[in-house]
Amino acid sequence: MSWWSQVRHVFTRDLRRTWMALGIYALMLCVAVARAVEWPPMMRDATVAVGVLVVLCAAIVVAVAVLADHPMRADAFWAIQPLHASAVATSKLVYVLLLLLLCGLAMLVTLSSWNLQPLDLGRANIGVFPVFALLLLGVAMVAAVCMDVTRVGVVVVAAIGIAFLIDMRLRESTAGTYWALALLLLLGSTVLFVQRYRDRRSSRMARGIVLGTGMVAMVFPVFAARIGPGDANDGSVPRHTLDEVALSLPVMAMPTCENGRLIVPLGVVAPLGWRIGLMKPSLDVTLDDGATVSLSAPGWMQLAGSQGPMLPTVRDRANVKVIGGDGDHSAQQIQIAFVVPAADSARTCGRIARLAMRLWVTTTTGTEVLRVPLQGQARAVAPGFRARVTAATLDDATVAITARVSMLSNEFAGQRHDLAALDFALLNHERGEMVRLSSPRSDAESSVSELPGLRHMASTLDLEPYISRMARLSGLQSWRDSAVLIVTLPVERGRGWRQVEAVVSR
Amino acid sequence: MTDIAIDAVSYRYRRNAEALHDVSFGAPSGAILGLLGSNGAGKTTLLQCCAGLRAPDSGRVRIGGADSGSRALIVSGVIGYVAEGVRLPAERTLGQLERWLAPLHRRWDTYLATSLRERFGLDASCRLATLSRGEYMKASLLCALAAQPRVLLMDEPFTGIDALSKDEILRAMVASAAANGTTVMIASHDIAEIESALSHTAILTAGRLRVAGALEQLRERYRRVTMVGDEDVLAAFAREQAWLEIERAGRIVSIVADGERTPFDHGMLHRRFDGADSITVEDLSLRDLFASVVRSARTAPSRAEAA
Numbered sequence: 134m135s136w137w138s139q140v141r142h143v144f145t146r147d148l149r150r151t152w153m154a155l156g157i158y159a160l161m162l163c164v165a166v167a168r169a170v171e172w173p174p175m176m177r178d179a180t181v182a183v184g185v186l187v188v189l190c191a192a193i194v195v196a197v198a199v200l201a202d203h204p205m206r207a208d209a210f211w212a213i214q215p216l217h218a219s220a221v222a223t224s225k226l227v228y229v230l231l232l233l234l235l236c237g238l239a240m241l242v243t244l245s246s247w248n249l250q251p252l253d254l255g256r257a258n259i260g261v262f263p264v265f266a267l268l269l270l271g272v273a274m275v276a277a278v279c280m281d282v283t284r285v286g287v288v289v290v291a292a293i294g295i296a297f298l299i300d301m302r303l304r305e306s307t308a309g310t311y312w313a314l315a316l317l318l319l320l321g322s323t324v325l326f327v328q329r330y331r332d333r334r335s336s337r338m339a340r341g342i343v344l345g346t347g348m349v350a351m352v353f354p355v356f357a358a359r360i361g362p363g364d365a366n367d368g369s370v371p372r373h374t375l376d377e378v379a380l381s382l383p384v385m386a387m388p389t390c391e392n393g394r395l396i397v398p399l400g401v402v403a404p405l406g407w408r409i410g411l412m413k414p415s416l417d418v419t420l421d422d423g424a425t426v427s428l429s430a431p432g433w434m435q436l437a438g439s440q441g442p443m444l445p446t447v448r449d450r451a452n453v454k455v456i457g458g459d460g461d462h463s464a465q466q467i468q469i470a471f472v473v474p475a476a477d478s479a480r481t482c483g484r485i486a487r488l489a490m491r492l493w494v495t496t497t498t499g500t501e502v503l504r505v506p507l508q509g510q511a512r513a514v515a516p517g518f519r520a521r522v523t524a525a526t527l528d529d530a531t532v533a534i535t536a537r538v539s540m541l542s543n544e545f546a547g548q549r550h551d552l553a554a555l556d557f558a559l560l561n562h563e564r565g566e567m568v569r570l571s572s573p574r575s576d577a578e579s580s581v582s583e584l585p586g587l588r589h590m591a592s593t594l595d596l597e598p599y600i601s602r603m604a605r606l607s608g609l610q611s612w613r614d615s616a617v618l619i620v621t622l623p624v625e626r627g628r629g630w631r632q633v634e635a636v637v638s639r
Numbered sequence: 640m641t642d643i644a645i646d647a648v649s650y651r652y653r654r655n656a657e658a659l660h661d662v663s664f665g666a667p668s669g670a671i672l673g674l675l676g677s678n679g680a681g682k683t684t685l686l687q688c689c690a691g692l693r694a695p696d697s698g699r700v701r702i703g704g705a706d707s708g709s710r711a712l713i714v715s716g717v718i719g720y721v722a723e724g725v726r727l728p729a730e731r732t733l734g735q736l737e738r739w740l741a742p743l744h745r746r747w748d749t750y751l752a753t754s755l756r757e758r759f760g761l762d763a764s765c766r767l768a769t770l771s772r773g774e775y776m777k778a779s780l781l782c783a784l785a786a787q788p789r790v791l792l793m794d795e796p797f798t799g800i801d802a803l804s805k806d807e808i809l810r811a812m813v814a815s816a817a818a819n820g821t822t823v824m825i826a827s828h829d830i831a832e833i834e835s836a837l838s839h840t841a842i843l844t845a846g847r848l849r850v851a852g853a854l855e856q857l858r859e860r861y862r863r864v865t866m867v868g869d870e871d872v873l874a875a876f877a878r879e880q881a882w883l884e885i886e887r888a889g890r891i892v893s894i895v896a897d898g899e900r901t902p903f904d905h906g907m908l909h910r911r912f913d914g915a916d917s918i919t920v921e922d923l924s925l926r927d928l929f930a931s932v933v934r935s936a937r938t939a940p941s942r943a944e945a946a
Contacts, residue, residue, distance in 0.1 A: 134743055146739055150730060201728070210727055212692060213713060213720040215743050333692065333710075337653070 136220050143216065143224035147198050148231075154194045158232065161187045162239040165583040170246040171539070171591070184583045191232050191265075191585075192272040196285045198228050199276035204330040206280060212333070222330035226323065229269045233262055240584050247541055247589075248514040263315045264353070265585040270322045271350030277329045278344045288344070292351040299352060315353065322350050379404050380496060384635035385466055390482030394470040395428060397490065399633070402464045405455065406444030408623060410495035416471050419487035426481050428471035442556040442569045442599050443499035445621040453560065453567045457600030490633040499556055499621035505536070507559075507616050517541040520620055523593070527613045530606045532559060532568060532598045536618060539591035552590040556621040559598075563615045568606065570618075571599040642668040642790055642822040643689065648698035650684055650846075657846050658684040661698070664841050664851035666824065671816055673833055673854075674826040675929050676843035682826035683722075685843070686794045689824065690720045702790050712790075716745050719788030719821075721779045723795040727767045733778055734763030737785070744786040752785035755811060773804035780808055784815045791816070793825040797832065805832050812836070834925040842929055844936035854925065861923050861931070864903055865893040868915035876912050884931040884938075890916075895923065895931040 134142065148155070165183045167173070202211040202221050211221050275288045325343050332339070381402040388397045397416065401409050416428045444455060469490075473481055505513040505520045512521035517540055524535040540552060557570040572594040583589070596618075598606060643666040650659040659681045666672040676682045687693040689700050691710040700707045703717055712718045728736065733756065741747045756763060759777040761770075770778060776796055783791055791812070797805045813836050816823050827833050834854075841851035850857065861883065866876050873892045877885060881900035886893045896903045908918050923931070 139743070142739070142742065146728075150728065207687070207692070208722070208724040208726050210725055212710065213690065213722075213725060214740065215714050215716045215745075217714060218710070 134215075136217055139216055139220035140224045140227065143202065143211070143221055144227050147201065147224065147228055150201060151194060151198055154190075154197060158187070158190045158194055159235060161190050162235060162584070166239050166242050169243040169583040169587075169589060171537075184585070187236070187583070188268065188585055191236070191269055192289060194232065195229055195269050195272045196276040196282060196289075199225055199273050200282055200285070203280070204277050205333055218330040218333070219327055222327040225273060226270075226326070229266065229273060232269060233266055236265060236585060237262065240587055243584060243587065244541075246514070247517055247519055249516050249541075263319055267315060267319055267322065267350045267353050268585070270319065270326065271347045271353075274322055274326050274329070274343050274347030274350065277326060278340050278347070288348065289351065292348045295348070296352045318346075318350055318353060322346055379407070380409065380494070380631075382492070382494075382631060382633050384488060384490075384633060387637060388485060388488065390473065390478070391470075393473055393475065393478055395473050395481065396468050396470045397488065398466055398468050399490075400464060400466050403496070406499055407626075408443060408497040410497070411467070411469075412493040412495070414469050414471070414490060414492045416469075416491075417489040418481060418485055419489070420481065420484045421486045422484070424480075426473075426477050428473060430469055430471050442558065442571050443497070443621055443623055444567070444569060445499045445501040445556070445558055445619050453565055455567050455569065457568055457598060457606055485637045487637065488633075488635045490635075492631050492633065493628070494631040495628040496626040497623045498626045500624045501619050502622045503620040504560070504617040505620070507534070507613060507618060518620060518622075520618070522618055525613070527609045527616070529608065529610050532570070532596075532606070532609055534559070534570065534596040534618060535593065536596060537591070537593050538620065539589055541587070541589045552592050554623050556623070557594075557596050558619045558621065559612070559616050560619050561612050561616050567619075568609075569599040570596040572596050641665045642670070642703055643672070643824060644701040645685070645689070646698050646701070648685065648688055648695045648700060650681075650688060650693060650695050652684075659688070659695070659846045662843070662846070662848045663698070664848060666822055666839050668822055669816065669820045670839045671813065671823045671825065671837050672839040672841060673830070673837040673925070674824055674841050674843070675830060675925075676826075677933055679845075680843040681846040682843060683794050684846075686720075686722070686792050686824065686826055689790075690718055690792055692720075716786060717789045719783035719786055719791045721776075721783045721791070721793045721796055723776070723798050725779060727775065727778060727782075729768035730766065732764050732766050733761055733770075733781075736767065736778075736782065737763070740782055740786070746787040748785050748787055751787070751815075752781060755781045755784060758811060759807060773800040776800055777804065777808060780811065784811065787815075787819050788821065791821050791823045793823065793827075795827060796825065797827055797829045802832075805829065809833065809836050830926045830929055831924075837925070840925065842932045844933050847936075849932045849936055850928070857928065858922060860898045861928050862896055862898060862903060863893060863921045863923055863927070864896045864908070865891065865917075865919045865921070866908075866912065866915045867891050867917045868912070872912055872914040876915070879911070883935040895928070895935075 161183060165187050168183050202225070203209045204218070204222070271292070272285070272289060275292075276282075276285045279285045279288060325346055329343055381400070383400045383402070385398040385400045388395055390396075395416070395418070399411075401411070403409055414430045416430075418426045418428060420426065503513050503515040503518045503520050505511055505522050507522055507525045507527075510522065512519070518538075519540070520536055520538045522534060522536050524533075526533040534557075536557070538552065538555065540555070557572070559568045559570055561567070600606060645665065646663050648659055648662045649657065651657045662681070662685060674682050674685065684693060688695050689702065689707055691700075691707040691712055694708055702712050705712060705717070707718065713720065731739070737749075737752050737756075741749060741752075759774070759781060761774060761777060761781070767775070767778060780793075780796065783793075793812075796808060800808070809832065812823060812825075815821060825833060825837075837854050839851075839853050840857065842849045850861075852860075864880070866873060867890055868876075869890070873887070873890070877887075877892060877894070879901065880894060880903065881897040882894035883897055884895045903920060905918065905920050908920070909915075912918065
């Protein structure tokens with residue numbers, strides 16, 4: 134029997150042997166898909182952590198398949214049959230591949246429900262499969278070292294515990310994935326796994342290496358997702374140049390000294406709907422005698438330049454009047470407190486002639502991703518986004534909309550966002566008017582990972598108009614037939630260092 | 640032609656004592672060799688070295704002239720291995736297992752498998768998990784014999800099996816060996832049961848080979864000699880005759896004599912120890928020989944100290 138025939142022979146036997154476990158795994162995937170696509174509708178309210186069950190089920194199936202033909206046990210039946218060790222090991226890897234393919238199929242169906250293009254599907258799968266493959270290979274390696282399913286369970290639980298601790302510790306860190314490291318680990322794990330079958334008598338150190346690599350492979354998905362190189366905030370490589378014209382940062386008044394701090398009132402004037410982030414402010418103060426003192430603000434700060442939900446850049450109409458808003462621009466005043474060293478305090482305060490402030494500025498604007506008609510429980514799907522209006526009340530001056538919104542994670546948006554970052558507006562296309570909407574309650578938001586590595590968020594939101602205190606809405610009754618709900622995703626418009634200079638006159 | 644050639648094989652488990660030390664012996668083609676030894680003697684380790692499931696630290700095992708390292712001979716189907724602890728896929732039926740094994744083994748004999756199954760009274764549709772211990776071992780042997788290996792290695796195949804089943808397994812093994820010229824090496828504690836089937840034997844104690852060879856030759860070499868006589872005659876007898884084991888009770892001394900070192904022809908003994916009242920020479924059963932060898936090995940250090 135040829136080597137390939139042996140691989141097929143062992144693999145088909147494993148299929149027959151574990152058909153029931155495989156069936157349960159496939160069923161879990163079906164439930165996960167049903168939950169992700171929210172069909173039937175009752176599935177969305179199911180509280181079962183299907184994603185966890187899918188992973189656990191896959192891990193158990195892999196462990197059972199490896200333990201059935203254990204590489205090290207003296208009583209392994211395969212070892213006394215005319216089977217190449219590498220063929221047996223390969224058949225187990227093919228088995229892992231089958232689980233991955235089943236998961237990939239489920240993922241394909243799930244992603245199709247978000248109207249994704251083949252390219253997006255490819256991008257998502259590239260992201261997911263090495264990680265899930267690593268997880269399963271990690272379980273296979275642990276099973277190849279441990280002698281029974283109980284020990285495998287103990288090690289897997291330990292790995293999950295470690296992953297949880299890492300996840301907790303690195304929760305605030307920048308996200309991303311070391312793909313090169315993931316692939317290297319995948320390759321190394323595969324080689325070690327096959328070697329385990331070939332070298333049935335091995336040292337304690339070799340077993341330790343295999344066990345350790347297996348655990349790292351299991352922990353890696355969490356580890357990688359937390360510490361990888363994601364969006365760097367160091368400002369070394371600006372994505373886009375900062376829009377110099379639309380944003381204005383004037384120094385609004387004389388700086389004042391207070392308890393060893395120099396407080397500079399800074400105005401932030403930007404078009405309505407822009408979101409401004411100001412970070413890492415530093416200040417060079419020129420005194421009236423020509424001396425210069427450099428100051429910095431403690432830590433870093435991120436400020437909202439514009440209040441309220443972000444306005445979408447409406448794609449099919451250049452000028453849309455925002456009703457209930459504050460006009461075309463929003464202005465906000467902030468105060469930045471710089472620490473003045475005690476030695477410089479006496480000579481700095483009251484003798485400032487000139488200020489030169491440096492800030493790292495990011496600007497974000499809203500990009501329309503989806504529009505849903507208000508009538509008849511309509512739903513709309515855009516790549517990575519899905520929304521459905523479940524209830525809409527439009528009286529003369531009242532707007533109350535309930536919408537079910539779900540979105541995929543950052544793989545598709547290009548940036549890291551969550552559901553809370555989405556903004557909403559109601560557009561009356563015929564009248565060229567728009568009302569910004571806000572969601573006063575965000576407690577309904579949920580982040581769900583139904584399939585390994587594929588995270589999506591879903592929430593039912595109650596939306597109401599966001600209007601300034603002085604503004605009043607009227608005549609909204611007629612909007613019912615022509616209005617659409619616009620879902621807006623914040624997209625970074627530009628980033629860069631901004632110099633603010635001011636001459637202090639007395 | 641020598642089918643099994645074990646040459647200066649040593650094996651040490653991690654942190655444990657030496658399991659095998661410089662073990663060398665052989666078995667010709669078609670031989671049925673009994674590998675005997677008390678618990679922990681190294682029988683299983685030696686069989687696993689022969690099968691290529693363990694690599695010896697030093698020395699080598701050649702089966703049919705080829706090195707048995709790294710399961711090479713198992714993969715090529717030369718070696719069949721039956722062991723008490725090997726786990727058959729419990730969720731399969733015997734029929735399914737046979738169908739799965741058939742394409743793997745080049746010389747698989749479906750007719751032989753069927754006839755062995757009938758002979759053993761096994762049901763092809765019965766799940767292996769439901770088989771009794773004896774039936775389980777019969778199924779293992781069926782799988783090994785139907786593959787018609789050149790060398791069959793069996794490790795404790797009779798543990799916990801009733802006498803009738805032992806007899807059936809032994810008969811099947813002997814018949815198959817005779818029909819196919821299979822060389823069999825069998826490690827067992829059931830010496831009395833297997834003795835009639837054996838052509839060769841090797842006895843291990845504490846990882847060292849004590850005795851090995853054709854059974855007939857060993858029976859010629861080792862005999863029990865019992866002498867009744869006065870103290871000085873018995874002392875001379877014990878001093879001059881090479882023995883494996885000695886027992887003394889009053890005017891009687893009984894030894895397991897090693898005829899290779901000092902011949903024990905009955906007439907010659909009478910001439911040499913003419914003061915003895917009586918001298919009897921008896922054949923040893925394999926069980927007695929084994930017991931004597933093991934006891935001799937255990938007392939050897941104290942004898943050395945006394946000397």
